[in-house]
Amino acid sequence: MPNTSRKVALGSDHAGFRYKEAVKAHLIAKGIEVVDFGADSPESTDYPLFIRPAAEAVADGKCTHGIVFGGSGNGEAIMANKVDGIRCAVCWSVETAQLATAHNNANMISIGERVVALETTLALVDAWLETEFEGGRHARRIGQIRQYELERP
Numbered sequence: 001m002p003n004t005s006r007k008v009a010l011g012s013d014h015a016g017f018r019y020k021e022a023v024k025a026h027l028i029a030k031g032i033e034v035v036d037f038g039a040d041s042p043e044s045t046d047y048p049l050f051i052r053p054a055a056e057a058v059a060d061g062k063c064t065h066g067i068v069f070g071g072s073g074n075g076e077a078i079m080a081n082k083v084d085g086i087r088c089a090v091c092w093s094v095e096t097a098q099l100a101t102a103h104n105n106a107n108m109i110s111i112g113e114r115v116v117a118l119e120t121t122l123a124l125v126d127a128w129l130e131t132e133f134e135g136g137r138h139a140r141r142i143g144q145i146r147q148y149e150l151e152r153p
Contacts, residue, residue, distance in 0.1 A: 009063035011037040011054030013047035016069025019113045051076050055083040066108035073112035080108050092116050097128035105133040
């Protein structure tokens with residue numbers, strides 16, 4: 001997919017603010033449009049306030065991808081995955097990012113600033129965006145996830 005057709009939603013809490021800013025600059029330098037949902041500083045804040053709108057932008061099709069950041073990335077992924085249509089994977093390596101797309105067709109990833117080096121973060125973001133979904137048996141499984149979402153009350 002050409003960079004011009006990508007629009008990436010970003011969100012973080014205070015513990016992921018520095019990486020959000022670094023990834024934002026990295027993506028913009030590559031010609032990828034970003035929408036920053038905050039946080040806007042490293043001052044303590046509550047991640048759902050920023051992660052939910054980022055996830056909703058992806059689910060609604062306003063953004064093609066989403067990346068969220070926190071201390072571990074776990075709470076952010078949990079929040080993002082509460083939004084119907086979101087498949088957010090916690091990634092900590094290039095391989096986990098590639099598999100998030102290839103096998104899970106993840107439309108969002110979550111990264112922990114306290115547990116992943118910045119150099120690794122930039123590399124895994126690139127790998128995630130460059131990897132294609134393999135389809136096949138993985139598509140069947142994604143369909144089963146979607147069916148579950150549709151059947152929930």
